[in-house]
Amino acid sequence: MFWASHFLATLAVVLAWPAPIALSRAQWPSRSPFTAMILWQAIALAGGLSMIGAMLVWGLEPLGDNLLEALRGLWDVLVNNRPADTLGLMHVFALSAASLLTAHLVFTLLITYARITRQRRRHRNLLNLLSSPSHTNPSTVVIKHPTPVAYCLPGGARSVTVLSDGLMGLLSEDELQAVLVHERAHLSQRHHLLLWAFAAWRSALPWLPTSRLAQRAVNELIEMLADDEAVKQVDQETLVGAIAVVATGSHGPTIGGSKQTLPQGALEPDPEQDDEASLSTVHRLRRLLEPKRPLSPLQSFSALATSALLLMVPTVLLVAPGLFV
Amino acid sequence: MATLGELERTVMDLLWGTQEAMTANTLRDALALAPEGTAEGKDLAVTTVLTVLSRLEKKGLVERERDTRPHRYRAVTSREDHTAELMHEVLVTAPDREAVLARFIGSVSESEARTLRRLLGSN
Numbered sequence: 001m002f003w004a005s006h007f008l009a010t011l012a013v014v015l016a017w018p019a020p021i022a023l024s025r026a027q028w029p030s031r032s033p034f035t036a037m038i039l040w041q042a043i044a045l046a047g048g049l050s051m052i053g054a055m056l057v058w059g060l061e062p063l064g065d066n067l068l069e070a071l072r073g074l075w076d077v078l079v080n081n082r083p084a085d086t087l088g089l090m091h092v093f094a095l096s097a098a099s100l101l102t103a104h105l106v107f108t109l110l111i112t113y114a115r116i117t118r119q120r121r122r123h124r125n126l127l128n129l130l131s132s133p134s135h136t137n138p139s140t141v142v143i144k145h146p147t148p149v150a151y152c153l154p155g156g157a158r159s160v161t162v163l164s165d166g167l168m169g170l171l172s173e174d175e176l177q178a179v180l181v182h183e184r185a186h187l188s189q190r191h192h193l194l195l196w197a198f199a200a201w202r203s204a205l206p207w208l209p210t211s212r213l214a215q216r217a218v219n220e221l222i223e224m225l226a227d228d229e230a231v232k233q234v235d236q237e238t239l240v241g242a243i244a245v246v247a248t249g250s251h252g253p254t255i256g257g258s259k260q261t262l263p264q265g266a267l268e269p270d271p272e273q274d275d276e277a278s279l280s281t282v283h284r285l286r287r288l289l290e291p292k293r294p295l296s297p298l299q300s301f302s303a304l305a306t307s308a309l310l311l312m313v314p315t316v317l318l319v320a321p322g323l324f325v
Numbered sequence: 326m327a328t329l330g331e332l333e334r335t336v337m338d339l340l341w342g343t344q345e346a347m348t349a350n351t352l353r354d355a356l357a358l359a360p361e362g363t364a365e366g367k368d369l370a371v372t373t374v375l376t377v378l379s380r381l382e383k384k385g386l387v388e389r390e391r392d393t394r395p396h397r398y399r400a401v402t403s404r405e406d407h408t409a410e411l412m413h414e415v416l417v418t419a420p421d422r423e424a425v426l427a428r429f430i431g432s433v434s435e436s437e438a439r440t441l442r443r444l445l446g447s448n
Contacts, residue, residue: 112424119414119425125384126411128330129337130404145412150429164412179429186427199424219423244445246430248438281430282440289444 004317005058008050011314015047020210024217030287032295033224035303037194040214040221042307044201047210048105049314052098057318059094062086067318108204109197116196120155127153131162137180142168148249152183154192161187170249175242178234185229191222220280227284240288247281332356332369332377337386341404346390346397349374 020043023029029036063073063086074095076082131141140161148167153160161183168176186192198218202211230239295303339355340347347355353374378398381387386407390397415426423431433441 116424123411123414123426126407129334129386130408130411143408143411145408147412147416149412149415151415151426153426162415182429183427191427192424195424195427222427240445243430244441247433247441248445279437281433282437282444285441285444 002058002061004320005054005061008054008057008314008317012047012050012054015043015050015310016208016210019043020213024213028295028299029217029221030224030283031292032300032303033221033228035295035300037218037221037225038307039303040198040217041194042310043210044198044214046310046314048201049311049318052102053314053318055094055098055101059091059098062088062091105200105204109200112200112203113196116199120153124153124155124158124160127160127162134163137161140180148246150179150183150246152186154187159187167246170245171242172238174234174238175245178230178239178242179246181233182226182230182239185226186222189222189225189229191226194218194222216280220283223280223284224287227288231288236288236291240285243281243285243288247285329377329380332373333381336374336377336381337400337404340387340398340400346399348395348397349378350395352378352398 023036023039023043057067060067060070060074063077064070073082077084077087127141127143131143134140134142139159140163142163142165145164146166147164148170149162149164150167151162153162161180163176163179167179171179195218198211198215202215205211227239294300335356336352339352349371353369353371356374357368378387378389382389382398386401387398388401390399415428416432
């Protein structure tokens with residue numbers, strides 16, 4: 001089991017740092033956003049699994065030759081007060097760290113879920129009072145506001161797409177359709193679940209390059225996936241037109257005329273955030289204006305196979321010693 | 326039968342539309358007058374109106390004047406202020422915002438807007 005813990009630790013380091021950096025710099029994800037999305041999920045899952053696994057396997061090493069036997073040994077030590085002379089201080093430390101990290105990840109996931117749901121509910125309550133249902137489009141509401149803005153608020157059966165009348169005034173019928181298809185793609189492809197998981201991953205381990213890069217990449221990839229859905233129904237120029245209007249038209253802090261201005265600086269995002277959000281718009285526009293062919297089947301297959309391998313390796317390393325020895 | 330949510334909307338519309346505080350009775354009468362095309366217009370029990378008002382009070386949208394009997398209700402702040410608050414939530418870039426709601430286009434910085442215009446111009 002000893003070599004397994006070393007291998008898992010190496011994998012954890014690779015997945016926490018060089019692998020996400022390489023993937024975030026790669027050009028191909030914009031050609032096949034779906035494949036890239038799978039790979040990011042595999043990196044995050046396998047990364048977490050190998051972090052926990054490395055410490056677990058290393059800490060359990062004196063207690064047995066494989067995971068099952070060792071866990072049984074641990075049970076004996078903890079519950080049946082069997083002497084634990086083989087278990088050194090470092091092993092106890094590794095085991096505690098493994099369980100703390102597991103608990104931390106699970107709790108962050110739950111807390112993030114609760115926070116997001118609470119914010120959505122509050123937003124929906126207010127929205128219900130301030131918006132009126134669109135006459136022409138189902139599960140779409142219109143809010144009176146001059147800033148051109150469109151967004152979707154996920155919430156199961158109550159998911160809703162919100163348009164401002166400022167936006168409706170600026171866009172043609174087709175462009176509006178493009179925006180609606182784009183937003184509905186977010187909802188139907190359940191992008192909010194990905195956003196939730198990666199937001200939690202980032203708040204759990206904010207200092208790891210992988211969690212920050214993954215969240216940024218996922219935010220960008222879901223927009224590309226929704227764009228791809230939109231160009232299936234409207235032509236590319238229409239979508240580009242819609243993006244152009246919203247991106248350049250909404251520029252500047254014009255939150256609602258003279259009477260309802262925001263406190264100064266309220267719309268100044270911190271520079272890093274700003275870069276992330278707006279670069280993704282440039283990337284989106286560029287891939288629509290200069291479409292590149294998607295990955296070849298072989299390339300896609302290798303990326304997906306890598307994802308599968310990433311998930312299998314830590315799992316097998318955790319379980320396998322009991323199977324083969 | 327109108328849902329509570331629709332009633333809340335109509336009541337808020339009435340309160341936003343007037344500057345004055347209204348009693349549940351006045352509100353009920355105004356609701357019975359059927360504002361154009363809404364689900365109301367049917368006679369509602371005053372207790373229903375009171376239920377709606379207390380829900381709105383709990384949500385912090387309505388305040389109650391307790392020094393008179395019957396109590397009078399008024400909107401805490403204007404419709405415009407609430408809309409501004411809502412838009413603020415949508416437009417301000419916060420680390421978690423993307424997870425709460427997905428905007429069609431995120432915030433665009435000045436330099437980014439220039440890049441976008443260049444891209445669009447060259448096409």
